Amino acid sequence: MKHFPIFLAVEGRRIVLAGGGDAALSKLRLLLKTEARLTVFAADPAPEIVDWAADGRLTLLRRKMEPGDTLCAKMFYAASEDAEEDARTAAIAHADGALVNIVDNLEDSAFITPAIVDRDPVTVAIGTEGAAPVLARSIKRDLEERLPPALGTLARIGKTFRKAADALPFGRARRDFWSDYYGGAGAAALSRGGEAAVRPALSNLLAAHLSTSPREGHVHFVGAGPGDPELLTLKARNALHEADVVIHDRLISPEILELARREAILVEAGKEGFGPSMPQERINELIVEHAQNGAQVVRLKSGDPTVFGRLDEEIEAMDSAGIGYTIVPGITAASAAVAGIGQSFTRRGRNGSVRFLTGHDMKGFAEQDWAQLARPGEVAAIYMGKRAARFIQGRLMMHGADPATPVTIVENAGRPDARVLATTISQLEPALSEAGLTGPAILMLGLAPRAAENAAKTIDIPVQEAAL
Ligand code: SAH
Numbered sequence: 516m517k518h519f520p521i522f523l524a525v526e527g528r529r530i531v532l533a534g535g536g537d538a539a540l541s542k543l544r545l546l547l548k549t550e551a552r553l554t555v556f557a558a559d560p561a562p563e564i565v566d567w568a569a570d571g572r573l574t575l576l577r578r579k580m581e582p583g584d585t586l587c588a589k590m591f592y593a594a595s596e597d598a599e600e601d602a603r604t605a606a607i608a609h610a611d612g613a614l615v616n617i618v619d620n621l622e623d624s625a626f627i628t629p630a631i632v633d634r635d636p637v638t639v640a641i642g643t644e645g646a647a648p649v650l651a652r653s654i655k656r657d658l659e660e661r662l663p664p665a666l667g668t669l670a671r672i673g674k675t676f677r678k679a680a681d682a683l684p685f686g687r688a689r690r691d692f693w694s695d696y697y698g699g700a701g702a703a704a705l706s707r708g709g710e711a712a713v714r715p716a717l718s719n720l721l722a723a724h725l726s727t728s729p730r731e732g733h734v735h736f737v738g739a740g741p742g743d744p745e746l747l748t749l750k751a752r753n754a755l756h757e758a759d760v761v762i763h764d765r766l767i768s769p770e771i772l773e774l775a776r777r778e779a780i781l782v783e784a785g786k787e788g789f790g791p792s793m794p795q796e797r798i799n800e801l802i803v804e805h806a807q808n809g810a811q812v813v814r815l816k817s818g819d820p821t822v823f824g825r826l827d828e829e830i831e832a833m834d835s836a837g838i839g840y841t842i843v844p845g846i847t848a849a850s851a852a853v854a855g856i857g858q859s860f861t862r863r864g865r866n867g868s869v870r871f872l873t874g875h876d877m878k879g880f881a882e883q884d885w886a887q888l889a890r891p892g893e894v895a896a897i898y899m900g901k902r903a904a905r906f907i908q909g910r911l912m913m914h915g916a917d918p919a920t921p922v923t924i925v926e927n928a929g930r931p932d933a934r935v936l937a938t939t940i941s942q943l944e945p946a947l948s949e950a951g952l953t954g955p956a957i958l959m960l961g962l963a964p965r966a967a968e969n970a971a972k973t974i975d976i977p978v979q980e981a982a983l
Pocket of ligand 1: 819
């Protein structure tokens, strides 16, 4: 984004325009919609401008603009349609501290004027940074058709009712009230009895909303999958769409957070790998607090929430606070990793079980059933295993594992920047350290990427350290 859209407060402020021809007219038509004080400098103004001045809608000075003419101006339009004259007036306005726009000169302008859909106080501004004005106009046309003309009236009356609506608790209850109003009740009142009928309708609607018992808060523990938004379940998408609050781990990709409802409060809780940076008790409290306020909370966890996600601790907190919850499973990192190397976790005749292990637990490197894991044909996905790799390698060798047993490390599994490092138990370190992986990674014991495995079969060499 090279231009950031904002809505500038111009009520009672001074806006100056230099020019009196077509370019000036088209900008003035927009500016006259505002409550700003307009001053136009034009030696030879179009008749419309003269009329507007006569009606007191702007101040017209029939001369060239000179230094000192833009004092205290908030915005300035150079619209003389003469590049040299525009540069001259723009320099004056710039020196006076006004935001300057030179018509048809994107490069030298401090701001651009968007295409505007006006349902005052609802205003839609469409900009393409000068890239596609035709597209902006066609979007404007679509929106003009879509947004009923009464929208402005409804919003204006609605605004006068905001204080009264504060009687409803903040959050979902208030939002439901307003969406009922804009979603039908307001328009129905307007068409039934005109503007006079809208306020009474708002009062009735408010009474109805105040008398219904508040919606209970609810928590969805949602698996966000490994990072690709296409690997989200539909249930996860819907929960995000409905959420008032999303409390998420740092591993969650921005593309997925984008899917949360615009107004949802996003809270980051926790860092990658070794335990959350926000203490678990604080996360539990946060979830409880929001749910007790009636919010639909999504507790978004990477992969599957039931796999190394401290789900139990959070569920216990919900149980003791009496808060309802749902678990929405997700695709765990190991599933994405194994798919990424074209393999299957289980295989008839090779292994009838697969383990998900952590390389790290609360006490440090995690002890496992190494004797079992060292056997031929064993398959395991090791989470949080990067730092523990040398320890894991040592334990497996100590328990007699074949040093040539494949180990494949998949970094950023299921994401566009995924990397695969294929190695063996004996080479695991230093291969892993040398690869310098910085993203989250899964170590897969007993599996080589299918492509490398096939290549090894045909040319009959052991699979080694091939960074794919
Ligand atoms: N609940 C998550 C796991 C959380 S523990 C899940 O089901 O996937 C965090 C560990 O998961 C990381 O240290 C890493 O080992 C693994 N991990 C998470 N996302 C990953 C990804 N996209 N690629 C590889 N490993 C990942």
